[in-house]
Amino acid sequence: MIEFSLLLIFMIIGAIIAVEIKSLLSSVIALGVVGFALCLIFFILRAPDVAITQIIVEIVVLVILIRATGAKRDLTEVKGGIKEKFALATTILFLVVFSIFSIWAFCDLPKFGVPLMEVSKSYITDGLRKTGAANLVASVLLDYRAYDTLGEATVLFTAVIGAIAILRRKGRKKIDERDDTDS
Amino acid sequence: MSGMTLIVKTITRLLASLIILFGVYLVLHGHLTPGGGFAGGVIIAAGFVLLTLAFGKKLPLSKLSEKAASIFESVGALIFLGVALLGFVGGYFFLNLLPKGTPFKILSAGIIPVCNIGIGLKVGTALFAVFVALIVLRIRSR
Numbered sequence: 001m002i003e004f005s006l007l008l009i010f011m012i013i014g015a016i017i018a019v020e021i022k023s024l025l026s027s028v029i030a031l032g033v034v035g036f037a038l039c040l041i042f043f044i045l046r047a048p049d050v051a052i053t054q055i056i057v058e059i060v061v062l063v064i065l066i067r068a069t070g071a072k073r074d075l076t077e078v079k080g081g082i083k084e085k086f087a088l089a090t091t092i093l094f095l096v097v098f099s100i101f102s103i104w105a106f107c108d109l110p111k112f113g114v115p116l117m118e119v120s121k122s123y124i125t126d127g128l129r130k131t132g133a134a135n136l137v138a139s140v141l142l143d144y145r146a147y148d149t150l151g152e153a154t155v156l157f158t159a160v161i162g163a164i165a166i167l168r169r170k171g172r173k174k175i176d177e178r179d180d181t182d183s
Numbered sequence: 184m185s186g187m188t189l190i191v192k193t194i195t196r197l198l199a200s201l202i203i204l205f206g207v208y209l210v211l212h213g214h215l216t217p218g219g220g221f222a223g224g225v226i227i228a229a230g231f232v233l234l235t236l237a238f239g240k241k242l243p244l245s246k247l248s249e250k251a252a253s254i255f256e257s258v259g260a261l262i263f264l265g266v267a268l269l270g271f272v273g274g275y276f277f278l279n280l281l282p283k284g285t286p287f288k289i290l291s292a293g294i295i296p297v298c299n300i301g302i303g304l305k306v307g308t309a310l311f312a313v314f315v316a317l318i319v320l321r322i323r324s325r
Contacts, residue, residue, distance in 0.1 A: 048217035049217045049218065049219060049222070052209075052217060052218055052222045053221055053222045053225070056222055056225045056226055056229060057225055059229060060225055060228060060229050060232060060310060060314075063229075063232055063236070064232075064313075064314060064317060067236065067318060128286055131279060131283070131292055131293070131295065132279075132283030132284060132286055132291045132292040132293060132295075133214040133215075133286075133291070133292035133295050134214065134215045134216075134286050134287045134291075134292075135213065135214050135215055135216060135217065135218075135219070137217070137219070138213050138214045138219050138292070138295055138299070139214070139292070139295065141219065142214075142220075142294070142295045142298045142299065143277070143279060143294075143295060146267065146277040146298070147276075147277070149263075149298075149302070150263065150264070150267060150277075153260060153263055153302060153305060154260075156305070156306065156309055157256070157260050157305070157309070159313075160253075160256060160309040160312055160313055163312075163313050163316050163317070164249075164253065164312060164313075164316050167316040167317065168316070
């Protein structure tokens, strides 16, 4: 279990760098570090389906973030006043309280992976016979829990419709055209 | 955006078809091996994204135009929904109507491979359409 702690510390450091660094490109790359470490964790937990999805989505998202959102520009620095100090103090207080109570609560959790839940036990014993799919993840995704997959597909469909509708060329204003709402 | 150097173009020419082939393999074998419709679809989209980055926007858009991508996306979504609605013939939503077949063969598991093909088609073309919309159709007056 030592590798989990190392990977988690690695992910936390990557996330903090991604928030704090000035250059937007470095921030996006540091965010990629978090995703790849998560992919390694999925591999160690023996979940190859999720690991494949995680690594390939991470790559595509990195490419889109770097290439499509103009990440080469630098961030304008925000001057922090008394308000930002108050927000920082509140966040730290919340984190301390949350950690104390979560450590308290996690002491009572059962060991990782045991005992097997009722539902997953029935998936493992009956999944192959009932659905005929050798990959049990596919049988859960597309047979037992197909409603969830349908909802996820709908979410993606709506997102793509929105992106194309906003960015399409037809409804775009000319460069020198004035805004009607100004006058 | 007219493409990258000769090295990138040569490597991409060798790799892009293999990447897309691997995506298709993941989609078709989704019920047998790790992978499935979503991962395979994203890999197919990543192959087209690689083509766009290496050769500029002309080449991939001549193979799969933006309008075709959006049509394919709708077709994939309709395949998935149609399979789900087909279950009402036998009783309820998402009923596994088709014969199960022998496990560990490519023709098995009833509706699951069909759903995988639908999702793969949908996800692959949808992500490529978003990428095209974000990169190629962006405002040029900057």
